[in-house]
Amino acid sequence: MLRHRKPKPQLEEHDEEEKKLKSEDPAPTSKKRWSCVDSCCWFIGLICSIWWLLLFLYNAMPASFPQYVTEAITGPLPDPPGVKLQKEGLKAKHPVVFVPGIVTGGLELWEGHHCADGLFRKRLWGGSFGELYKRPLCWVEHMSLDNETGLDPSGVRVRPVTGLVAADYFAPGYFVWAVLIANLARIGYEEKTMYMAAYDWRISFQNTEVRDQTLSRIKSNIELMVATNGGKKVVVIPHSMGVLYFLHFMKWVESPAPMGGGGGSDWCAKHIKAVMNIGGPFLGVPKAVTGLFSAEAKDVAVARALAPGFLDKDFFRLQTLLHVMRMTRTWDSTMSMIPKGGDVIWGGLDCNGANGRQCQAENFNYGRIVSFGKDVAEAESSKIERTDFRGAVKGNNFANGSCQDVWTEYQDMGIGGIKAVADYKVYTAGSILDLLHFIAPKMMKRGDAHFSYGIAENLDDPEYQHYKYWSNPLETRLPHAPEMEIYSMYGVGIPTERAYVYKLSPTTDCNIPFQIDTSADGDDDSCLQGGVFLVNGDETVPVLSAGYMCAKGWRGKTRFNPSGIPTYVREYDHAPPATLLEGRGTQSGAHVDIMGNFALIEDIIRVAAGATGEDLGGDQVYSDIFKWPKWTDLASQSDEQGHRPPIMRPELILAAIEDEMWQSGR
């Protein structure tokens, strides 16, 4: 109807003109009757009107409308934990400190190059990532750090966002801490009793102090909160890499002044009530290895399998993966998550290490974190032919000049080096370190100054006073604070990356020479999917890494925990959201989504309001973490013949562990 109405008056108007025109030039007029312009304008007008109408309706809609719809469909929702506990009469008691993990904290620009004009104090990381699409190369340039120092490149200052806004939402609508904050606010928490310990998660832990004095700020803020809240100790809630960061902080704060914070040996006992670690990668994550090795993890590998050629191409001449790799390799903090404890923890060539077996047992060894070829991953160790890569000549890359400005250390490596790496066939947690040293010497040189991945033989050795050991729970003692509590809270029930099958890339000139072999799939219910072996965990961190320290390493009085700080393991079984309306779910166990898990939030609120671990009900375990072999068994199983650094030889530490670890009788 409407469409017909519009052209009509125009026809009448033009009638006379048309008549005139006809006499002169009859051809074009007949076409004009259904000119597209009219309908187009009309159509655009319609779209605009509808758009404005919808916008108006959206703005006029009461804020609680989505909730009505949800309740109408699914029935009344359960009370959020904050409301429930408020009804129980809980009140804010202990101040809380949040320690965000890697990538969830926002970063903003304070000084930049020309291409970043107008971005002063705008978020480069977090938020909408608008700049990533507008000027990707500029963005990568500003997010990268200096390759030698691991600090800012000259002329660029990117700093963490401060305050609760730093990590409440990662991107609009994607919550990280927001749900927890909202629930804590219900029982009376506010800005003065909540503190987000925002730090630059790209640089190594000690460098956050050197550059930004972040550790000093955290110390000062905790002291202030304790003083202004009537002497009540704080409850610290680190998430993901924040767990390691806070471990580093606890050692730093008690160490004497130039290297540490000079708080004295009872600082933690005086100021901290509980450390409630959420999804902590205490012993590292295998994902970190592939991230450094080939800038890919399961997600990228799956994407590559779905759309082969897309990521490999010089898409828009951007060389996406290479740029990502170059950027992430400048971030020292990623090296804090390389698996720790070597073969003793993660398993050697012929043992599984400490694992929760979720899928069917098969002839596969989880200890082999990186294998070249599926058959190698499953073969017996005696049948694998390996040539040592250490000391192999790297050779020169012929294509060195053609790779433009992208710099990954692979360009310094020739075909010989790449072949040597592939010929070694199998890498365990111990030899992974050697591998990384081989392929990325500069990065690892930086990393070695800040992190360590071994197990300590003798913790009294003065060398362990160096800050590089502070974030490794296997090479430090917990502070002397018998009243402090340590919780390990993490999700279980999601397949989590544990080991990888690799292959050589087809083109080796400018690309990353290795990639995950996505064609390597196991049988139907096997753990091998798309080149990745999966175990139980929270999608990012395997149970081994998240729970082992609290379940075994620190349980009772051990040498890592000399004052016998009580530890609690709280696992949360993953249940995917029932309907779309639930969003990311209220019972999720996934690494980040667990921050919206009602059961976890309830536990945290109870502790913040004064409860102890016993009040919560002690351990809550779904995985078989307590049934796992003793550490000593693990150590004796491990028998790799390779050139293992002496510190990782299980024989040497066996006695020490046996004496101290299990004397509590657990």
Next chain:
Amino acid sequence: MASSILRFRKLCYVEPVNCFSDPKIKDPIGPSEALPKQRKQRKQGREWRCWDMCLPESPGLKLKDRGLSALHPVVLVPGIVTGGLELWEGRPCAEGLFRKRLWGGSFTEIFKRPLCWLEHLSLDNETGLDPPGIRVRAVPGLVAADYFSPGYFVWAVLIENLAKIGYEGKNLYMTAYDWRISFQNTEAHSLKFDSCCVKIDWASGVRDQALSRLKSKIELMFVTNGYKKVVVVPHSMGSLYFLHFLKWVEAPPPMGGGGGPGWCAKHIKTIMNIGPAFLGVPRAVSNIFSAEAKDIAFARSMAPGFLNSDMFGLQTLERVLRVSRTWDSVISLLPKGGETASSQANHSHPITNSSNGKLCFGVEDPIQFGRIISFGKDSSQLPSSQLKLNDVKELLQNRANQKESSCSGEVWTEYEDMSKESIQAIAENKAYTVKSYLDLLRFAAPGMMKRAEAHFSHGIAENLDDPKYSHYKYWSNPLETKLPDAPDMEIHCLYGVGIPTERSYVYKLSTSNKCKRIPFRIDDSANGNDGECLKSGVYFVDGDESVPVISTGYMCARGWRGKTRFNPSGSPTRIREYRHKAPANLFEGRGFESGAHVDILGNVAMIEDIMRVAAGEELGGDRIYSIF
């Protein structure tokens, strides 16, 4: 349009382009080695642009070229209304606003749910704190007051320039405090009086501990920046707040911060007060009295009936009055010092007279500026002998018996308790001076003044050694406190001059005397002759549009100059005045040489002064255009 102009302007600040000089011409300032290289880049990167020519060079780049870099940590203290407030707990009508800004930002909630918004922003009428079930808190961090609303900068320009010479989160701190409540209440509100001593009552809850946080932050920045003292930059009411802090931090706990007598000398290098309201602002009186100031009076004369009618049944002015009367901090801005420092009813103080002579042309003006509020134009100009002055105190005593609450309705302004007779009596008194306006306010708003006078004092001290002056209510009045013992701590007063500023008002009785009406309003028909300073019922003097020169400059020029009783250790003071110059063209936005109260924060000369002090340079002496 406006946003694109802002963007132009921003570009100029970010670009290292010398806006006035052609790139080929030699840079007049400090030719350093790095310059040629920069010029090369400039040539490649940028072509000539119009706004490069018409905008001045940003002070940040200019000083960076001269080799200045961040030295002293900087603390910014925002003033009233410029700081953002966010919701932490609210009534059902505010659902979905958790941690959203109620004040600052785009103010969308006013339009969506105005009554709900007003309810959440008002404070409890008895305690001056949050009403039960509502928690509205200050936004922390630099975002608290960098922009008041999108595009309207407050501190953003200064922050951006400071960042150019190396400032960042670790040496730049924005004090966040709830500017609605009284200064001591931002710390803690419940003191428990034991048999032995006073203690903070933790059980009954405390407010924000904003003063403790500020102290801890300054100490932290002092230590982490290599034991460099801080430079504090308060603006407007922030100056009073920081004055309060100076006394609080050295006072013994529990009332004070327990920093000890040397704290300020140890931690503070310079206090650079921007547009400080040390002796109060007359506007605060009219604000409390009838919720209107110049702007509203003008609006009323332009569109009569608009504000007066019950538009949408909202009774706009009455509601605003009710909300702003619950804000204790407004009281801190009332004129201070009584008749001694300011002026009296029967003769204007020489200071004010001369200042008015400069601005308005009639030197022989008959106006008595001392009369802050007069009823009728005539009474503002008559000599005092012909004025009929009743004793307001008598009225005050009568008031208790005059309760007549015939008006029902939700809006409560305290005027409803007043009878017509007493309103008439107020109007008959004709003139109120700096001394008697307090009685007037006590009469018009007894509840508010009772609350506020526990927190603020507006007198002038006879004997500063009197032990009563250790009470916190005197701390924010520069005429009733001594500066701390810190002979090296400098105090600067930086403010704009050259803009007509409200000084006193001509009032009339409101025509409609029915219920729920504010019975007094500015008489916008009272206009002076051409040369006079009276316009629409408001008398003007020299100032920065909000604060008259006497309030901004008097303490630095006289009260604290040298060793005085208010400044026993002789902390040096300095005055920097900035003559107002309206923006020359549209590209300049709010101007680079503005002297207006808030726009001065974008004044290039002032920013340069602040940065030079922060980088450890010495400023020259005073720079004075006004009467001092």
